[in-house]
Amino acid sequence: MNVIRLLVMVVLQAALLESVAPFGEWTRPQWALWAVFMLPPKSGPFAKLGFGFLLGLGLDIILGTYGHHMIAGTVLGGALPALHRLLSPREGYEVTQKPTLQDLGLQWVAVLSFLGATLFHLTLMVVDTWHTRLIPSALLPALTSALWTTCCCLLLHLLVVPPDRKIKT
């Protein structure tokens, strides 16, 4: 299921959703990140790392940006176990818990999405600009894009909520 979700999101982003950028470079969304954020917190670190890498690989193949998204995806996948540990509830995660609004709440999902998106966008910004003198001017667009990606991910979370389930706040 996770793999299918990843493939669908990568294809959708590359084909359609990438153009959903109301303020141009200030709001470049990375919809496919949602597929990575949907990995259960109890899944293994290698699975998270592999998913991040595959996400980047898929985006690079479709968009023709060889290496750019792979690096950012690998960094996100490598950092995801740490992010899950950081946001872990006091009693820890349950095996059945999914990283959704219903199971872990709006705050958890929003914070994880924002931290992950920020990490991904900052890495992508460094790899895209490459030269240190260009990084300061690209920093703010990267942060606003991370915010926009967070909003997009929350929207997707809301879209997949079954109508009879109540959102945990």
Place this chain on the structure above:
Amino acid sequence: MRNLWLLLQRNAFLLTFLSLLAVSFGVLVRHDGSAQSSWFRTTGSIAAGVEEQQRQWRDYLELAEKNTALAEQNAALRARLLSMERQGEWSLDTAHGWRVMTGRLIKGPDGHPRSMALGTPGSGGGLTVGMGVLSGGVAIGTVIDVGDQYARILPMLNTAGTWSARIGRGGPVVPLIWDGADADRLSLSDVPRHARAEEGDTVFTSGFDLVFPDGLPIGTVKSSQMSSGSDFKTVYVSPLVDVRSIQHLDYIRNRSDSMRTVLAQPLPQP
């Protein structure tokens, strides 16, 4: 081997992460011209920095060897220069020349009136008793005893030694001694009253002691003292070299030294 395997197991996630990152970087550098040029520029500058650091360390570690080689080269050049300077003035020395060897000062005089200096090499390195000792081209003493590896040097800063010197290149030949009082003051005694000795004049070896060739610098005139009613005055000399702080020595000997020594002996009584 087992420990290595355990270490790899313990850091498997980190290693996998780094491997995937390396693969990603490889793809990026391979396909992105900007990243490629930046990557090669960065790695090139790092490699150049490391190379430069290594070169500096190598130079520093080889400093002693280079110093010795330079000292030997210096000695050879000085010997050659000395022989060239004597050309036309002293036919015997022109024919045979002076021989200069290098060495190091192991222990300098400590300022006591009778203290000796110790240098290397000894007889094993070709040193013989009676050789003149220089430092940077300045006369500082003579070899009075040699062992296999070391040589005992009578420095000018010793009250037991008397040296033959002259003020300027054409001044009268007078004995140079040290009175044991001040390490920065040698004395030229019995200098004729009429001899000129201005402060700053250079004092040279006369060559009459058969230890040094004439014209090697010893020091400069510091002051002079005239005794009332005497035909002589005492000239105080400031040495050009502080023997207590030098390291490298040159030993000098005329190649026909034995012949000169024999010929300089007083005639036997009839």
